[in-house]
Amino acid sequence: MNFPIKEFTESTDMTEAVGRSLARLMSGDTSLPRFVAMYGDLGVGKTAFVRGFCSELCPASTVKSPTFALVNEYKCPVGTGGIKRVYHFDMYRIADEDDLYSIGFYDYLRADAVCIAEWCEMIPYALPDSYIKVEIEKADLGNKRNIVISYIGA
Numbered sequence: 001m002n003f004p005i006k007e008f009t010e011s012t013d014m015t016e017a018v019g020r021s022l023a024r025l026m027s028g029d030t031s032l033p034r035f036v037a038m039y040g041d042l043g044v045g046k047t048a049f050v051r052g053f054c055s056e057l058c059p060a061s062t063v064k065s066p067t068f069a070l071v072n073e074y075k076c077p078v079g080t081g082g083i084k085r086v087y088h089f090d091m092y093r094i095a096d097e098d099d100l101y102s103i104g105f106y107d108y109l110r111a112d113a114v115c116i117a118e119w120c121e122m123i124p125y126a127l128p129d130s131y132i133k134v135e136i137e138k139a140d141l142g143n144k145r146n147i148v149i150s151y152i153g154a
Contacts, residue, residue, distance in 0.1 A: 005149040008139065015045045015136070018147050019052025022132070026114065027057060027083055033130040033153065034083075034113065037120035040136035045145055046118045049136065050088055053116060057083055066090040066118075070103050082112075089117035100126055129153050 005022075009015045026032050036053075038046045051063040054074050061074035067090050074086040087108045094100060100123065108115055109128060120127060130153025139146050 003149065003151040007147040007149075009045075009143075009145045009147060011143050012045065012048045015048045015145055015147070016052030016055065018149075019049040019054075020056040022134070022149060023053045023056035026132070030082060032151070033128065033132055034115065035109065035128045035131040036114065036116040036134060037127055037131050037152075038116065038118045038134045038136070039120055041138070044136045044138055046134075046136060049134065049147070050116055050118070054086055054088070057114070058086055061086075063088065067092065070094075071108070083114055085111065085113035087111070087113055087115045089115065091117055091119040091122040094119075094122050097126070127152075 007018045009018060022036070026034070038049065040046050047063065047065045054061050054063045058074040058076045063074065064072065066072040066088050070090055070093070072088045074088065076083050076085060089105070100106065105126065117123070133150045133152050135148045137146050138144070
């Protein structure tokens with residue numbers, strides 16, 4: 001796969017479809033990092049992207065923003081590229097390293113799972129050495145979005 005991947009979407013459904021595509025890519029290529037760092041302003045579609053991502057790997061899950069829970073867990077059925085769980089984080093309210101330890105963030109990174117975190121702008125010091133970076137930005141006042149997916153690391 002050649003990174004960066006650049007997509008233009010015009011609806012929530014299209015943004016979810018890009019999330020599904022990334023999930024298929026990650027389930028088919030075990031050499032890719034199992035951490036997805038998401039960047040983008042409020043209301044740009046990060047949770048919609050995750051909803052699409054999880055619909056591919058954990059189709060029985062109902063994806064909701066982890067704003068108040070800080071982390072949501074979604075279980076995947078057998079046969080999704082060895083991925084057993086997806087942990088969905090919201091880092092918006094994370095202030096420092098102590099907050100990350102208190103939610104068990106580093107333990108989740110060691111789990112046999114994919115971690116996908118919104119608001120990674122808040123935790124640049126805590127990102128793994130290698131990860132998939134997803135940047136979403138509004139292209140206009142409607143539902144149009146520019147999405148760039150990059151591989152960061154060795």
